[in-house]
Amino acid sequence: MGLFIIFISKAILQSLTTKGPMVWPIFGTFPTIAINASNLYEWGSKALIKSGGTFYYRGLWMGGTHGMVTSDPVKIEYMLKTNFKNFPKGKAYKERFYDFLGDGIFNADDELWKTQRRVANAEMHSTRFIRFSMNSIKTLVHDKLLKLLDAKKGCVIDLQDVLLRFTFDNTCAVAFGVDSGCLDVELPEIPFAKAFEKVTFMVLMRFLSPRYLWKPLKFFKIGFEKTMQEAVKVVHDFAEKTVRERKKELLYNKEGIKGTSRCDLLSRLIIMEQDKKEKDTSSVGLSWFFWLIAKNPLVETRILDEIYDILQQRGKPYKENQENVVFTYDELRNMTYLQAAISESLRLYPPVSFDHKEPQEDDVFPDGTPVKKGARVLYMMYGMARMESLWGKDCCEYRPERWIKNGEFVWESQFKYTVFNAGPRLCVGKKFAYMQMKMIAASILLRYRLKLVEGHKVCPKVNTTLYMKYGLLVTMEPRAKLID
Numbered sequence: 005m006g007l008f009i010i011f012i013s014k015a016i017l018q019s020l021t022t023k024g025p026m027v028w029p030i031f032g033t034f035p036t037i038a039i040n041a042s043n044l045y046e047w048g049s050k051a052l053i054k055s056g057g058t059f060y061y062r063g064l065w066m067g068g069t070h071g072m073v074t075s076d077p078v079k080i081e082y083m084l085k086t087n088f089k090n091f092p093k094g095k096a097y098k099e100r101f102y103d104f105l106g107d108g109i110f111n112a113d114d115e116l117w118k119t120q121r122r123v124a125n126a127e128m129h130s131t132r133f134i135r136f137s138m139n140s141i142k143t144l145v146h147d148k149l150l151k152l153l154d155a156k157k158g159c160v161i162d163l164q165d166v167l168l169r170f171t172f173d174n175t176c177a178v179a180f181g182v183d184s185g186c187l188d189v190e191l192p193e194i195p196f197a198k199a200f201e202k203v204t205f206m207v208l209m210r211f212l213s214p215r216y217l218w219k220p221l222k223f224f225k226i227g228f229e230k231t232m233q234e235a236v237k238v239v240h241d242f243a244e245k246t247v248r249e250r251k252k253e254l255l256y257n258k259e260g261i262k263g264t265s266r267c268d269l270l271s272r273l274i275i276m277e278q279d280k281k282e283k284d285t286s287s288v289g290l291s292w293f294f295w296l297i298a299k300n301p302l303v304e305t306r307i308l309d310e311i312y313d314i315l316q317q318r319g320k321p322y323k324e325n326q327e328n329v330v331f332t333y334d335e336l337r338n339m340t341y342l343q344a345a346i347s348e349s350l351r352l353y354p355p356v357s358f359d360h361k362e363p364q365e366d367d368v369f370p371d372g373t374p375v376k377k378g379a380r381v382l383y384m385m386y387g388m389a390r391m392e393s394l395w396g397k398d399c400c401e402y403r404p405e406r407w408i409k410n411g412e413f414v415w416e417s418q419f420k421y422t423v424f425n426a427g428p429r430l431c432v433g434k435k436f437a438y439m440q441m442k443m444i445a446a447s448i449l450l451r452y453r454l455k456l457v458e459g460h461k462v463c464p465k466v467n468t469t470l471y472m473k474y475g476l477l478v479t480m481e482p483r484a485k486l487i488d
Contacts, residue, residue, distance in 0.1 A: 024059020024073075025051055032062035032069075037212070044466050045357060048073065049387035057391065058373065067214030069096075071360075071379035075388040079369045081419035083361045083381060085427035086370075094362025096211075096380060103236050134436075138333055140177045141440050144170065145447050146330060148187040153452060153480050155189045160457055162475035164291040165191070167444070171287035172197045174440065199238035204468045206232035285355030286437045288469055290444060291476050292353035293346055295462055296402045298454045298478065303345055303404060310341045311446055329450060336442045344407035346441050350423045351395075352402060357386040357470045359425070385422050386470070394420055452480040 025036040040047035051059060057076040063069030074080065083091040149170050153161075169186045172194065176184040186194040209228045210218050221229035297304050314335050360382040367375050375381060392399050395406070407413055418426035424434045431437070448454075456462075457477035465473035 024055045024061065027060070027062050030065040032064055032067075034064050041466065045386045045464050045470075048358075048384055049390045052384060052387040053391055057393070064214045066216065068378075069214065069380065070376075071381050072373075072375065073382045073384060075384055075391055075394070076369075076371070077388075077394070077417060077419040078371060079373070079381075080383050080422060080426070081417075082369050083383070084419065084422075084425070084429065087367065088428055090364050090367055091361035091381070092364065094360075094364075094380070096362060097360065103232065137436060138439065141174060141443050142330055144174050144177065144187070145443055146328075148173065149444070150447060150451065152187055152189055152191075153448065157452070157480050157482055160477055160479055163294055163454070163478050164287075164472050164476040167287040167290050167294075168197065169194070170444065172200075195238050196242045199235040201467075201469075201471070202231060202235040203239060206235065208466070208468050285469055286441050288355040288471055289346070289350050289353070290441055291472055292470070293349040293441070293445060294448075294454055294478070295456070295472075295476055296349050296352070297345070297449070298456050300402055303402070304449065304453075306404075307339075307342050307345055307445075307449055310339055311450055314338060327451070329447075331443060331446055333439070336439055336446065339442055339446060340408065340411070340413045341404060342442055342445060343413050343438065344404035346438070346445065347407050347413075347421075348402055348404045351389045351421060352400075353464070353470055354385040354389070354423045355470050356423075356468070357464075358382055358384045359422075383422065386464075388420070388422070451483060453483055455479045455481055 025033050027033055028035055037044070052073065052075045058072055058074040058079065060072050061070070149166075152166065166187075169191070173184050173187050184194060184196075186192060186197060206228050210232075218229060221227045222233070225233060297307070315329065360380050362380055363375055363377055366377050369375065388394055390400055398406075407416075415421075418424075418430065424431040424437075455478060457479070460477040461474055462476060463473050465471040
């Protein structure tokens with residue numbers, strides 16, 4: 005009893021003299037996290053604000069997990085740029101994602117990562133791929149997405165599910181060169197897409213559990229690890245089947261048996277003897293965007309005014325068949341306010357809301373904060389968006405105007421706005437993602453007004469990707485008049 009009192013007293017004293025959540029003997033910060041598990045994002049944000057932007061944490065005894073959580077752009081820049089080499093994704097990250105991502109670009113470090121990024125960057129910025137991807141997006145938006153929404157108009161739909169389907173279909177088309185069929189009007193269930201979502205949650209469970217717990221579960225294939233392995237198999241079976249069939253097709257092309265030519269990313273990387281799996285989160289970002297638009301009619305009006313102004317520049321012939329408006333690359337690029345509205349929604353609800361690095365050697369951040377070798381340094385984008393010290397007193401408000409100065413869109417620092425990562429690992433698909441989101445948003449808002457289902461609760465789902473826990477239930481009301 006006396007020893008127990010000493011332990012409790014020590015924990016309470018530590019909580020009073022240090023910043024951040026209480027670190028209990030034996031249990032570390034696990035009890036606090038468990039209590040706040042259903043509201044982890046908001047709790048984490050408040051803990052960061054209370055601690056001044058950085059706090060230490062420790063996992064269960066013998067688990068070995070320890071480190072810090074930060075929202076400090078100075079520390080983030082140091083990890084992602086200044087001393088990049090000392091802060092790779094690390095062993096813990098790679099180990100938990102390996103079943104799913106293997107040695108792919110999202111899970112690789114050092115020379116392996118450099119090689120894959122160099123190849124992917126060259127292909128995704130090539131004229132051939134940009135033209136192919138834009139044509140793919142236009143086809144999917146007009147031949148599938150808008151037709152689906154038209155068939156469902158007046159009905160309650162889960163817009164998040166529809167957008168996830170769109171992104172999956174688009175990824176299959178652009179990355180793999182195949183049609184998944186998941187945007188058909190009947191909304192068929194796609195095992196791959198469901199399995200992908202399960203995997204992302206099970207990976208989070210690995211991060212929240214000590215290694216000595218999830219490793220035996222994996223070995224004996226029980227508990228959440230059984231679900232993980234079943235879901236990973238579905239994902240890998242789909243990917244391996246696609247790669248196998250594409251290699252066979254490309255071999256036929258090389259031998260002159262067939263004359264087709266493909267521009268999808270998979271084909272290009274196979275030709276260059278590289279395999280790569282893509283992870284796309286733009287659909288999640290768009291779900292939060294449409295929810296915010298439905299709650300902020302003044303922002304919606306400004307977006308529509310910008311779209312109308314751009315269409316007016318086409319001249320009279322384009323007004324005669326307004327329902328079939330297809331936006332060009334230049335028109336999308338000129339939608340400044342729409343880009344600001346999307347950027348603001350991504351700020352408040354970043355699809356990847358946290359990430360972490362693992363120092364290879366003891367280090368000291370520019371502000372003098374020490375960090376030990378093997379620690380896990382988490383940086384939380386969701387919490388950063390809610391800090392007055394970074395974004396001002398209106399940080400929690402949805403205000404696209406913060407991104408515009410003198411009528412022009414102005415980027416914030418990568419290390420303050422790390423939605424697309426930063427430094428050498430800045431997302432190679434950032435430009436592509438914006439074009440896709442702008443095409444979808446402009447095409448839908450031009451034709452439909454979104455009405456939220458009354459009483460439907462919208463909140464984040466605790467996952468490695470910021471899904472809406474209960475989806476986004478809306479009805480799509482056709483706009484009576486597009487352009488005056």
